[in-house]
Amino acid sequence: MMLGLGVAACARQPVPLSAPASPLPSTGRVREMNLTAQPVQLDLGGRTVTTWSYGQVPGAPLRATAGDRVRIRLRNELPEATTVHWHGLPVPNSMDGVPDVTMPAVEPGGEFTYDFVVPVSGTHWLHPHTGLAQLDRGLYAPFIVDDPREPGDYDREWIVVLDDWTDGVGPSPQEIYDDLVATGGQTSGGMMGMDHGGMMGGGDVTYPLYLINGRSPSDPQVLRARPGERIRIRFINAGADTVFTVALGGHRMRVTHADGYPVRPVSTQALQIGMGERYDVVVTAQDGRFPLVAQADGKSGYALAYLRTGTGGSTQRPSELDAYPLAVSALQAAPGTALPAREADETADLTLSGSMAPYRWTINGATYEQAEPIKVESGQLLRLRMVNMSMMAHPMHLHGHTFQVGGAGSAGPRKDTVLIPPMGSVTADLIADNPGTWMLHCHNAYHAEAGMMTRLDYR
């Protein structure tokens, strides 16, 4: 089933590179990789389903060093057109993988070679940018970028990919969407996230399963380690409609990176992760067996894995999940990663709202088809003022850039995806340093499908 995914080969002679958007020196290395989008069988703890993936769920991690040039050949063995978007990597616009905006979609049986210099380090990921049928299936893989300047202050690494799952178990993503449109989600999901035990901000869809690394709670992955080892956990929320709160029983997590960028380390018992967001944490392994639980916010399910360093320990739901989860407002950019304080040249106000009947999610009252793109000039500082007028959290993601949450010169972290809480707001600044036509959208796949998407265009 694995088709040579993520296998990196180094070319013999260094290739001269020009990398305009890259702050990192080129390594002179070229890595050739293959990615095949294809139907596969997935074993969900005794139940085998057919789904779409990059060979397995999640796809095998792609790995590179910042400054490497990658040539990634995508082959499309799906029955419909696809593309790949490199979530978190500010690649040149023509490599960004948005069909009909940055490239033509790759037709069934076709292929396309993405070719770019890896611009930043950190925990990132890849997924198609085409339609619910692909976004809420198993088409995702980690993209891990090492930074030669960052010492690996840990003994072991664990990539933990979270997902909400329905394909082959419940209704198909398209059936769910059609039901949301027809009934406002009365049968398949929630009403504005409010009928799930009073908790707000969950998604529109109730899922039969939640997965960690493609495994259901009935067949959890077990990471074996030794007591005292320092484990770097790279969390990626690949879910379509689920915000997760994660905790590792018996442990505190030291958060070191948000969306690939270093933050001032902060210790927490529980961590909230929106769709598309990534967080890196370091834990010092205790002795025993410990559940890693990702609770689906506002929903009744969870995803599960285990850390095992010895016998004994608990298999109970971690009490850490009852602690107040760390929010993005508690994070600060690490020294050297903040944008310098500067007045905004342009400000874009984005009011996020929606309705269930008709099922419609909007930015400034407009769906994507109606939206007037945000305009910016190269070199400008653009301020995004995102105000959520709904009872649902929206993870807002910008392609091609990272912004500083809280504004340039503030203490906030650098990110590319930020969760705007129900009735809350977030201000984020970015430097327009990567010309092109870029998507700005909610990373809830159903919200994006229902219109919550706009564009950032360079003049």
Ligand code: C2O
């Ligand atoms: Cu992770 Cu436009 O997407």
Ligand code: CU
């Ligand atoms: Cu949304």
